[in-house]
Amino acid sequence: MQPIFATSTYVQEEPGKHKGFDYSRADNPTRQAYEEALATLEGARHGLSFASGLAAVQAVIQLLDPGSRILVCDDVYGGTGRLFRRLFAKYNLDFHFVDMADREALKSAANLKPNLIWIETPTNPMMKVIDIRAMAQIAMKTGALLVVDNTFASPIFQSPLEMGADIVLHSTTKYIGGHSDLIGGALMMSRQDLFESLKFIQFAGGAVPSAFDAYLMHRSLKTLGLRMVQHNKNGMAVAEFLASHKRIKRVMYPGLKSHPQHSIAAEQMRGFSGMVSFDLDGNYETVVKFLKKLKIFALAESLGGVESLVNHPEKMTHASVPEEMRKKLGIGPSLVRLSCGIEDTDDLIADLQQAL
Numbered sequence: 145m146q147p148i149f150a151t152s153t154y155v156q157e158e159p160g161k162h163k164g165f166d167y168s169r170a171d172n173p174t175r176q177a178y179e180e181a182l183a184t185l186e187g188a189r190h191g192l193s194f195a196s197g198l199a200a201v202q203a204v205i206q207l208l209d210p211g212s213r214i215l216v217c218d219d220v221y222g223g224t225g226r227l228f229r230r231l232f233a234k235y236n237l238d239f240h241f242v243d244m245a246d247r248e249a250l251k252s253a254a255n256l257k258p259n260l261i262w263i264e265t266p267t268n269p270m271m272k273v274i275d276i277r278a279m280a281q282i283a284m285k286t287g288a289l290l291v292v293d294n295t296f297a298s299p300i301f302q303s304p305l306e307m308g309a310d311i312v313l314h315s316t317t318k319y320i321g322g323h324s325d326l327i328g329g330a331l332m333m334s335r336q337d338l339f340e341s342l343k344f345i346q347f348a349g350g351a352v353p354s355a356f357d358a359y360l361m362h363r364s365l366k367t368l369g370l371r372m373v374q375h376n377k378n379g380m381a382v383a384e385f386l387a388s389h390k391r392i393k394r395v396m397y398p399g400l401k402s403h404p405q406h407s408i409a410a411e412q413m414r415g416f417s418g419m420v421s422f423d424l425d426g427n428y429e430t431v432v433k434f435l436k437k438l439k440i441f442a443l444a445e446s447l448g449g450v451e452s453l454v455n456h457p458e459k460m461t462h463a464s465v466p467e468e469m470r471k472k473l474g475i476g477p478s479l480v481r482l483s484c485g486i487e488d489t490d491d492l493i494a495d496l497q498q499a500l
């Protein structure tokens with residue numbers, strides 16, 4: 145087992161002469177072992193870990209020159225959009241939020257000659273699926289970097305680098321950590337130039353995880369495959385149950401044949417994961433009643449842990465999305481997002497049934 149190297153610094157033989165480790169912001173053996181394991185899982189040559197998913201997002205944006213144009217899928221995690229709109233836009237970076245499932249909108253956006261294309265797939269919280277191979281072609285034609293936030297699918301169910309992405313991002317707080325007990329992020333890439341630039345940003349900026357968290361995330365990788373099988377089984381069963389229930393207006397889950405991009409999902413994913421969004425038939429007060437009645441699904445932000453969670457995107461994870469954009473996306477009072485954990489499937493359905 146990889147020891148936890150709880151050290152900030154390393155003794156040197158002579159000034160500048162050491163065995164590859166001089167200071168833990170630059171390198172730590174526990175972190176390095178974890179990064180190598182994560183890269184292997186993602187089919188990447190290199191992996192870099194960060195103190196949070198958003199720290200990993202920041203590192204990617206710091207690759208860009210002022211004046212760069214970035215195409216972002218319109219439905220992204222609220223915190224990612226907030227970082228782009230409120231923090232980075234003032235550095236003369238031009239963010240365009242585009243519905244990437246809409247071919248016409250995508251075509252005209254590609255004419256903007258972006259420097260970077262940012263996608264989440266499936267998206268948070270509307271579960272849209274974006275065609276990674278098609279986006280890689282657009283990125284190649286326009287000379288843009290393609291970044292895929294693979295948090296919802298995990299490396300078990302989707303391998304964006306194989307489909308032409310340049311960088312894969314994870315909020316490792318979610319499925320990779322898997323136990324809701326840490327915050328972390330990661331970037332995976334095979335291109336040597338990107339690795340060197342991002343490694344420099346990681347070292348120079350210093351948003352690295354502690355050796356303790358690196359140890360925990362490394363250990364979690366050992367059960368990731370098993371956990372994802374159960375998350376996927378529960379996600380599918382819960383989505384099917386909700387789709388057949390009369391109090392539910394619509395269900396968004398890429399594994400359902402009714403999902404508008406189901407065929408793309410079936411093509412590029414090996415499983416559909418445990419995230420399910422739906423609209424309840426009722427007003428906000430009805431939704432709150434439902435949330436309070438749930439016994440197994442705990443009302444909390446985040447996702448991907450072994451325990452099931454329920455979230456109200458409009459008031460919680462996506463409250464920072466501008467109101468107009470929330471309306472356009474359908475993030476309204478009746479929208480509920482579930483993160484199906486690894487509990488017994490029948491228990492989860494019984495919980496939803498009694499609350500409904």
Ligand code: P1T
Nearest residue numbers: 196197198221295315317328445446461
């Ligand atoms: O929370 P943090 O580890 O910084 O990761 C940010 C992040 C990035 N990408 C995606 C797809 C995410 O879902 C997140 C974080 N999301 C939540 C906290 C949430 O409940 O949706």
